[in-house]
Amino acid sequence: MFRAQSKAHQETIEVFVEGSAVRVPQGATAAAAVLIAGLFRIRETAVTGAPRLPYCMMGVCFDCLAEIDGVANRQSCMVPVTPGMRINVQHGARQTGAAG
């Protein structure tokens, strides 16, 4: 959905969005990585299972909740990427007893 301008940032970091490697600029958040990866969902809602993507990118809406490095319910627009970070779609409500 978004693309990083080649001129804009020097350093990039490799992360894994739903298992696929994506290179994103340093300073990007996990939510930005999902938007650059071109996914059309970052979570499925707990109530109806509807797909969502980030809406506000500034920590207000919580529509970017995702599973990051095995921990569910992370506000992905607030989490800067780190090398090798694994970002996965969150399916519905977090499973109690799962990691995190």
Added chain:
Amino acid sequence: MTYDLAIIGAGPAGMAAAIAAQGQGLVTIVIDEQPAPGGQIFRGIEGAAAQDRTLGADYAAGATIARNFRASGVEARFGTTLWHLEPDDEDGLCTLSLADAEGTDTLQARRVILATGAQERPVPIPGWQLPGVMTAGAAQIMLKTTGAVPAEPKRTVLAGQGPLLWLLAVQMLRAGAAPALILETRPADRIRENMGLATNAIAAGGAGMLWKGAKLLAEARLAIPIHRATTGLRAEGDQRLRHVAWDGGRFACDLLLLHEGVIPATHVPMAIGLEHAWDAAQRCWRPMTDERGATSHDRIAIAGDGGGIGGWEAAVASGRIVGLDQARRLGRIDEAGFGMAAAPAIAARRRALALRPFLDAVYAPGAAVLCPPDDATIACRCEEVTAGQVRAAARLGATGPNQVKAYLRCGMGACQGRLCGPTVAALIEETRGLPPGTAGLTRPRAPYKPITVGALAGLAE
């Protein structure tokens, strides 16, 4: 460790307040959720974006503020979330409960400045929950922090109104990713109706800002198709956005960026029970403050857009004034000293606010933005509660958002009512025939942001 002053938020107001307070000898700490200073307006200002000239001179000005903030040596904790604030602890101080990557901890401060800024006003049009519908601010954050633009500009549409919408349009244009279409929602005669306010603004020193805005509009209008006085906006699609539609038109797109202005982030001030008032000019709630940021609680002050929208230049001036007033209240300077030190900032704030009444009037959000007319529109994105459900609850007797929360769970989801609060209140007011701003807002509770039980348990060790 006990601090004289804790400042929540390292945006323009928080940074300016910290520099001013530290300069008067207050032992000060600044706390911010982001990994670096800047707030939302200057997101990524210490990164590569500072060299990106397409973002404009106002953004570049943030680099100097951030540099001065770093040079002041004020203690700062980034990547740290305030999840509880007790303004009356057993020691007669404020206790702040914080969470970061390491876990949770607390600190005490004699006084607190909330410089938590603004959030974008919710734009609850039909389909706004679809993947591909975002705020204009979200796209701007992608530019600032990631150097990223929409991948398919020809399938990208901006819709709404306000200075940020035009700024983003021009930033995208300069980055070679101009949106295919702008759907402006401002009614046709708004500028003509408010020429008196424009004249006042010029008399008060706002000519420069007016000129800057006019140039921005002209640059966008030359390059981007604009549909004016748009009504009936809706996002269409099944599992994702496919079209944006309006009264009389439809356009295929996969990214729709909405904007209807910004409103104070009232979450923390509401949670600690500060008195708030409905701002009829800005159509939003804001904490009640005096001109030095003092609130209804003796130890808590508010600086910047969190106390009413004024923009970054007003926020810097406000931060300085409020920071100096904390030094006065702690006995570091007297009233005369405050007057001398704060005078330039008071004048600067007056100039920075000169254009505001004109902007508030010209870009006032329409009734449909405040209160979605279509019952099927989602009001609460977290719990997927529609406008029709809120109206039905109000007809059953719910008098305010706190009752509707108990009926329908809106405000109980992850965002805790940050996004649905204003819409739910407006729907109740409409249904019950109440004037705007009388139904109140949801009272948020700690933790202000979700924390894990494990992190909470760590506090007891």
